[in-house]
Amino acid sequence: MVLVMRSTSSCLTLSPAPPPPPPHRSRACNHLSTQKQCKRNSRNYCITRPQIPSPPLSREALGFRVFVLSDLHTDYPENMNWVKSLSTKAYKNDLLLLAGDVAETYHNFYSTMSLLKDRFQHVFYVPGNHDLWCRSEPEGFPYYLDSLEKLNKLLDACRGLGVQTRPMVLDGLGIVPLFSWYHESFDREMDIAGIRIPSLEMVCKDFHACKWPREISNRSTSLASYFDAMNEENEDAIKLIKNTCTQIITFSHFLPRYIQAPLAYPRERKRRMNGGETWLPFCVYSGGKFADRLSPCYWSDYYAAHPRAPHLTELAPWVARFYNRA
Numbered sequence: 001m002v003l004v005m006r007s008t009s010s011c012l013t014l015s016p017a018p019p020p021p022p023p024h025r026s027r028a029c030n031h032l033s034t035q036k037q038c039k040r041n042s043r044n045y046c047i048t049r050p051q052i053p054s055p056p057l058s059r060e061a062l063g064f065r066v067f068v069l070s071d072l073h074t075d076y077p078e079n080m081n082w083v084k085s086l087s088t089k090a091y092k093n094d095l096l097l098l099a100g101d102v103a104e105t106y107h108n109f110y111s112t113m114s115l116l117k118d119r120f121q122h123v124f125y126v127p128g129n130h131d132l133w134c135r136s137e138p139e140g141f142p143y144y145l146d147s148l149e150k151l152n153k154l155l156d157a158c159r160g161l162g163v164q165t166r167p168m169v170l171d172g173l174g175i176v177p178l179f180s181w182y183h184e185s186f187d188r189e190m191d192i193a194g195i196r197i198p199s200l201e202m203v204c205k206d207f208h209a210c211k212w213p214r215e216i217s218n219r220s221t222s223l224a225s226y227f228d229a230m231n232e233e234n235e236d237a238i239k240l241i242k243n244t245c246t247q248i249i250t251f252s253h254f255l256p257r258y259i260q261a262p263l264a265y266p267r268e269r270k271r272r273m274n275g276g277e278t279w280l281p282f283c284v285y286s287g288g289k290f291a292d293r294l295s296p297c298y299w300s301d302y303y304a305a306h307p308r309a310p311h312l313t314e315l316a317p318w319v320a321r322f323y324n325r326a
Contacts, residue, residue: 062288148213176234195324302316
């Protein structure tokens with residue numbers, strides 16, 4: 001899944017975001033920072049990720065930094081070891097935005113959040129779909145009736161650990177976590193003709209691994225509406241941030257046009273260049289200002305040269321190779 005970050009120099013706009021693409025068609029990955037790239041051939045690029053800024057001599061003078069992470073999937077031992085390897089000193093004054101998919105089991109979720117809270121002064125979190133899967137839990141841990149019960153348990157754990165899930169202002173910077181979910185009706189682009197694309201229900205495990213009360217369902221917009229309504233509880237805090245902050249970051253697990261900063265599955269890192277373990281966590285704010293430039297990757301490089309518009313339905317080359325023509 002994806003990390004989403006929006007920033008503004010004036011205020012947060014609460015107008016509806018453009019409809020996101022269906023999860024099975026494409027993923028974007030735009031990164032804030034500078035980058036050097038070298039073209040290997042027509043299908044692959046060599047991308048050098050920027051280094052995380054080293055702590056200055058006087059960190060107090062420049063203030064805190066903001067880092068972003070998502071898709072830790074610490075049910076995999078390799079990923080849990082990566083979290084444990086993060087410095088216990090380098091981020092003590094900093095803030096981490098964690099945009100979901102921490103772990104499938106409560107035990108690993110709690111362990112991961114504890115490790116991150118020990119390393120960062122502030123940790124903000126929003127749930128991802130994998131966090132709410134109701135499958136196996138280790139022996140001795142509770143079984144959840146449904147994914148909403150598990151969600152409440154995760155949010156309770158965050159409160160106990162001091163992990164933030166609500167909007168907050170820190171030294172003039174507004175941070176707005178956004179609860180969200182997806183539905184295929186949000187995709188209003190033209191259908192792709194001549195390609196056998198399986199249904200979302202067939203390719204997305206959420207339809208089977210998540211369990212919802214009877215009144216809400218992935219098969220309607222009721223589930224997305226439920227998560228959206230959770231943000232209304234923070235309406236006053238969001239209004240305050242709009243009125244008082246000149247710099248605002250919002251983040252969620254499901255939104256279009258995003259920064260992506262996933263650690264991802266170990267197997268994903270093996271088949272994708274520059275896996276997240278070498279350049280995460282990703283710094284997007286330092287010295288009281290946002291990073292100045294976009295650091296594109298393969299997806300954004302491709303669409304910089306090829307227009308991305310609703311009426312254009314030709315699949316990108318790295319997507320097309322997975323589908324057969326009808």
